[in-house]
Amino acid sequence: MNPAIQGLMTIVFGVGGCLAYFFLSNVVLDTFIFPAKGKNAGRNINRANMVRPWLFLFPALLVLGLYLAYPVFETLRLSLSARLPGGGYEFVGLDNYRQLLNESKFWEALRNNFLWLAVVPAASTAIGLLVAQLTDRISWGSAAKSLIFMPMAISFVGASVIFKLIYDTRPAALEQIGILNAIWLQFDGGIWSTITLKVVPAFIIVAFGIVCVWIAWLLVRPMIQKGSRPEGPFIKVVRVILAVLALLLAFKSVTGLISLLSATLAYGQPQTWLTVPFYNNFFLMVVLIWIQTGFAMVILSAALRGIPEETVEAAIVDGAGPFQIFFKIKVPQIMGTIVVVWTTITITVLKVFDIVFAMTNGQWETQVLANYMYDKLFRAFDWGVGSAAAMVIMLLVTPILVWNVYNARKEMR
Amino acid sequence: MDNIAGSKSSLTWAVHISTLLLVILWVFPTVGLFVSSFRTGDQIATSGWWKAMLPSEQVITLRTASPDEAMQEIDGVYVVEGNLFTEQGSLDIGAFGTSSRDPAAAEPGATFDMGDGETMTVLPNGDYRWTSTEELSGRGQRVFVTAEIPPEFTLANYDTVLGQGVLQSLITFAAGSIVVGFAAFWIARQIGFAGPKGVGFIVGILAFALLTWIYGIGTGIRTGAGSDDMGKAFFATLTVTVPATIIPIVVAAFAAYALAWMDFPGRALLIAAIVGLLVVPLQLALIPLLRFHLNVGIGKGYLGVWLAHTGFGMPLAIYLLRNYMAGLPRDIIENAKVDGATDFQIFTKIILPLSFPALASFAIFQFLWTWNDLLVAKVFLIDPTQGTTVMTDQIVQLMGSRGGQWEILATAAFVSIAVPLVVFFSMQKYLVRGLLAGSVK
CATH class of the missing domain: 1.10.287 (Helix Hairpins)
Structure with missing residues (x-):
């Protein structure tokens, strides 16, 4: 038919x-x-x-x-069993998980996923908040928002083509058709190159590290200080885990800073950006940030509009500057929405598949969990390990799932 | 606000400029794809697309007239004279050469020594004089000329990717659909439907989908370019998208009504379960469902993909619609009940028309999601003859096989994102509304 x-x-x-x-x-x-x-x-x-x-x-x-x-339970069952040669399944306990943990590709995927988790939600939310605030009061704001929102309509695959063109590399003798290499070749190792490629990134990394330490301190502070609200042991554990993660990121940013300052940059050489290990992850993340920023902006823009005008006016009367108003009056009031945006993008990041699949297919150390799982399921036909990888994704999503359900129930009461 | 605090015009300027920069940064990548899809492969390979508006300097290969026909003997020297631009329009020559190793060896007007007693002189307008001390024979001499080529755009890529003349047909259909959409808008307003604009948009888009669909059946859009045929993939994507958008709406609307306006034990629990299912990664569903489909005989065809998309879209559909319906005024429903309306009547006659904005929001979400999906199509829709390859999958395959041919890739990608972009810009209001209602607060 x-x-x-x-x-x-x-x-x-x-x-x-x-x-x-x-x-x-x-x-x-x-x-x-x-x-x-x-x-x-x-x-x-x-x-x-x-x-x-x-x-x-x-x-x-x-x-x-x-x-x-049903698939959630069926996948759980499959992850605990192995396919028999003649057909049918056999319960093998945690064997699949053991095999998973022994594969270096899995650890690479897990590391990259955490890298994505650390960067993409933060960057999308921050840029989205910036755009929402910038466009809040200007006459052509809605047109600007509409254009920044536009990538939401573009498929991950389409966006991958778009960014592959940006990252395209041609031999040094020919003219570069990828904009990134065209810009890169403008750098010649002079003073401006040092400022843009060393000093500015170093400042960004240092700022990121300081923010991480600050967040860790905020998390731990209520447990150290006397006279704070008593909390259950569960929340304390969560606080400690998050604080350790934040400190880990801070440590990572210190090592990153060292490697940045000690690196010698290959000026004048066109780079194949997607094959540079570790950094190529960031080139892939840019695609998702480009897409998700519009989402963050739309939600946060609505939240900014919802802030009671009196609070802002009172701050102005008290002599607050525009930056103080933004950080001390507006951001605290929309904190709930920021968390919602953050968690929503986190879910998207955990499931990211198309971008990696289309741009590198996990080569050059860019593997992520979803693509690793697809590899296991449909290339290696190892359904047991593939299901185990899927369960790992589910495990990572579960805290957000619980949090969402908890909030929804609280709201309905 | 700024005015109250004492005018800070410099800050206002900074806001305008930084917004403008961000917008340019965000739009730049897409524009690159768009521009590239209208350039020839040679143009893309020789200059960045951002230079497409400027004339580009290119090396072109030309040939002199054959000495057998045009050679003259003047004072013991054999000479061939003429103009290089016999076939194409005249260009302004910047440099020339006779060897591919050094195609820009001499300035125009200068006399270039080719060795073996031969010389070549080329003037900026293409007039040449080729001399030799010995008699020349055979084919004409190759001359490499560096010239400014004016910017040029072409629709040829679309003919290659979609098939001859398909783009023009699609544009005609789009115009037709706009007319149909306006008609629907007018009728809906006459009837007094909530959200006549949305009705117009949806009818217009459906009309476009149907026209393209029928066109694909009737004249065979698939007469295009063999394995790269995006026309066929476009058709496959449409076939996946339209039912996968419409069916979940109907199923979810009834459930949402029950969850919003009917009292029964376990309601709160069900709502919480749906909120939980909103974030379950669909990766978990792949293997169990594929096995299920193969066992019950649905196989890897369109039916399986429609069912899968229906299932995966269901939590969001129910959640969005329930939230909207729960916000409708209680009086209307209670009055209808007092007047003796059954639940079924209340639903179809009152709730459904009033819920139109929420229905539209979900329809856009589901449309964008199914149109842009790769994973579900790759798992549930596999045909060994490649008859059902959707556009996203086709593009991924092209990236492998035609990696360097940017004119094909860019055009194919633009074909696949054009429809979502139109939907996005025309129905942004509903998309924003849906996003605001759909993100769990």
């Missing part, structure tokens, strides 16, 4: 079938099972109203259960 006709028929049957199901099941319920007449009319109406919600929910619950809930 022609796929287009198949598609049209699916729409007609799918939509028509759904409507028919809802209509007929209601009719059947009201006229045959619990008819609203006779001696039990009142009780029947009540019973029918007890059943009706489930009629409305049934197709959706079926789909949700089959396509999202």
Whole structure:
């Protein structure tokens, strides 16, 4: 059958079938099972109203259960079993996980995923907040926002092509057609090159390190100081873990700073950016930051608009400057939204697949978990280890899942 | 605000300039792709796209007339004279040479010694004089000329990638769909539907999808360029996207109504479960569902992909629609109940029309997501004959096989992002509204 006709028929049957199901099941319920007449009319109406919600929910619950809930448990089961040569499965306990932990590619993927987690949500949220604030009061702000928001509509694959053109490399004798190399060749090792390529990045790294230490201090402070609110042991553990992670990042930024200052840069040589180990991760991250900034901006812009005008006016009357207003009045008030944006982008980062798959396919030490899993499942056909990798992604998502459910329930009460 | 605090015009200027810089930085990559898709392969390979508006300096290879026909003997010297630009329009020559190793050996007007007693003189307008002390024969001499080529754009890439004349047809369809969309807008406003603009947009987009679809069946969009055929992939993407956008809306709308306006035990728990399912990575679902599809006989076809997208889009659909429906005024629903309306009637006659903005928001999300998806298509939609390869997958394959041919890659990528961009710019309002409602607070 022609796929287009198949598609049209699916729409007609799918939509028509759904409507028919809802209509007929209601009719059947009201006229045959619990008819609203006779001696039990009142009780029947009540019973029918007890059943009706489930009629409305049934197709959706079926789909949700089959396509999202069941796979979680099935993947868990698969990750604990191995395929037998003749077909069928055998329970092997944690063997798949053991094998996973012994593979260097897995550790590389995990390291890169954490790198992505540290950089992409932070950068997207920060730039998004910056743009939201900048465009808040200018006349052409909505046009500017619309253009920065635009990459949201572009597929990860399309964006990969776009950025591959930017990172393109041609031999030194030819003219560069990738903008990054064209700019790179402008640097000749003079004073301006040193300032842009050493001093400015060094400042950024130092600032990042200081922010990490500061965050670690903020996390630990309530536990050290006396007279603070008592907290449960669970929150204390979370605080300590996060603080250690922040300190780890701070340490990383110190080593990064050293390697930056000691590196000799190959001026005048066109670079194949995507094959430079470690740094190529950042070139891939740029693609996701480019896409996600618009999302952060839209949400944060709405939050900034929602800030009560009186608080800002009161600050102005008290003599606060524009930067103080932004950091001390506005940012604290939209902190909740910032966390939401951050976690949402974190989820996207954990699932990132297309960009790595299309641009490097995990070569040159750019592997990430989702692509590693795809590799295991569909190239090596190792379903056990692949499922184990999927469970690792699920494990990383779980804290955010719990947090979201907790907040949603709190809000409904 | 700034005015109250005493005018700080320098800060205002800084705001304008930094915003402008950020916007340029953000738009620059996409513009590069767009411009590149209208340049020939030679142009892309010789100069960066940001120079596309300027004339570019290129080395072109020309040939003199054959000595067998044009040679004259003047004072014991054999001479061939003429103009190099016999076939194409005249250019202004910047340098010339006769060896590919040094194509810019001499200035125009100078006499270049070719060795063996031969010399070559080329004037800026292309007039040449080729002399030799011995008799010349055979083909004409090759001359390499460095010249300024004026900027030039072409639609040839689109003909290569989509098939001859397809771009023009698509533009015609787009114009037709806009007319249809306006008609739908007008009708919806006459009827008094909530959000007539959205109705117009959606009908217009559907009309475009249908026209392209039918065109693909009727005249065979697939007469294009063999394995690179983006036309076929475009068609496959459409086939995936349209049902995968429409079906979840219907299923989710009923469920959302039940969760928003019907009281039953376990409701809060269900809502919490849906919030949880919102973030479950679909990576987990790949293997179990593929096995399930193969076991029940759906296989790796369109049906499987439609079902998978329906399932993966369902939590967001229910969440968005429930939040919106729960915010509708209680009075309307209670009045209808008092008047004797059944739940089914309330839903179809009151809730559904009023919920149009939320339906549109989700439709855009689902459309963008299914159109741009790679992973689900790669797992659930595999056809050994490549008949169902979607555009994203096709582009990834092109990146492997046509890595250096930027004119093909850029055009293919632009074809795939053009439709989402149109949807984005025309329905941004609904997208923003959906984002604001959909991010868990």
